[in-house]
Amino acid sequence: MSLVRAELRKLLGLPTAWVGLVLGTLTAPVVVLLNAPYTRRAIAAGTLTDTSDLGLRDLGIGLIGPMVLGVIVVSSEYTSTGQDAPGARQLTATLAAVPDRLRLLVAKTTALVLVVAAQAVVTATATLTLTQVLHGEHAPAPAPARVAAALLYWTLTALLAYALALITRNGVVPLTLLIINSSVVSVSYLLTKVTDLAAYLPDIAGTQMFLRSGDFPVEIAPVTAGLVMTTWVVALLAVGAVLFRRRDT
Template sequence: MASFPAILQSEWTKIRSVRSTIWTLALTFVVTLGLGALLSLLTKNNFQEFAGDGPFDATSTSLSGIGLGELAIIVFGVLAVGNEYSSGLIRVSLAAVPQRGTLLTGKAVVLGALALAVSTVTVFVTFFVGQALLGEHSTGLGEPNVLRAVLGAAAYLTMLCLFSAGVTAMLHNQTLALGILVPFFFLLSPILSAVPKVKTVAHYFPDYAGRRMLLVYGESGQPYGAGAGFLICLAWTLAALAGGALVLKKRDA
């Protein structure tokens, strides 16, 4: 069996050799930065209309592009795992690494490290560009909870990527995974969050929990804050990866 460093090297080679995965990471950066910059500029030029009654969250405003950047990082997580199944390469991988849990762990480590690196660069660049565009309404990393929110944004995108990878490993099909994940995050979750009788359940979905991590100021009426949001999002991520490992061990490739 290959050593774990060799598995990591192999997974890194697989990811960088598939052009679509690289493009989705680049798209995560471009979309998050572009939309965040646009909304920051619009907020500055229409501050009275956009600010609202409570304290103005300049950090959340500059990072608002994450709402669309999520889609690209989800696609990256799905493609990074699903390409092996669609191409049949998973059989070669399992022949080289019969211990399936070790194989998925290596894949998760590489995916997580790459997603974290890209997400960290993305959120910090987006934050600084957004603050520059907000002008006199801007904030700084030294202000209370601002650095935590920026780092939380990077952690959220990373966990979202790993969650998507875990779901894909469970389904063994990237088309099916995208067909479930995209409607869930961009249709079902927002709709349920607006329905009074079921919104309490939707508050514990990974996207809602993750976005609590981006807020500098706590919102009144919310069931929990950034710390609990991190733990809930982490629990979803670990559950998805554990489910993927279980299916990989029990089911033929």
């Protein structure tokens, strides 16, 4: 537990981590607020008839938060400590204090999950409450199981980013790919137009844990979708852990 506390302090001491916390927490509620006039008009005009995903769908916009946190918890270890010693990195000092690399990864993973889960709870509460206040009876409260699945999706997304950063030992590449795929152009979604197997990619399958409407080529049951995404994350984490243990600093 002392090692987990140390990793928590280290993570929360990073300025970039706070960027991820602020962006991830505020983006979804702000988008709900800005989109409220359009959503009301769409409901009144009858062009938006299925409102079961209102609020929950907007949570996906805040995924940049857990992505940043998942990447920075690893990439910060590989960043140069300063111009005076460009070859020195935080990881050297970390491993000197904790030589057991597997134990270090367990502590880092636990710290990341705790921070992202707390962020997800705050963001989901704010987003769903604001959605109900703005749209009243048109935005029924989602079932607790769907909210829990959305929180799990946030946590798994952070772990996915974390695993990719472990594998690449780089923060820029995985973060760029994840942000582009989730906000600019979804390569995963485009692949679903080519093959139905793309529906089992982690981000596509994961959304079916809690969303009920969407252009999915293959309908996956929520529990199955959760198992698919979890399998992806566990597999990538295993690869990242093996590489982390075998590589030099």
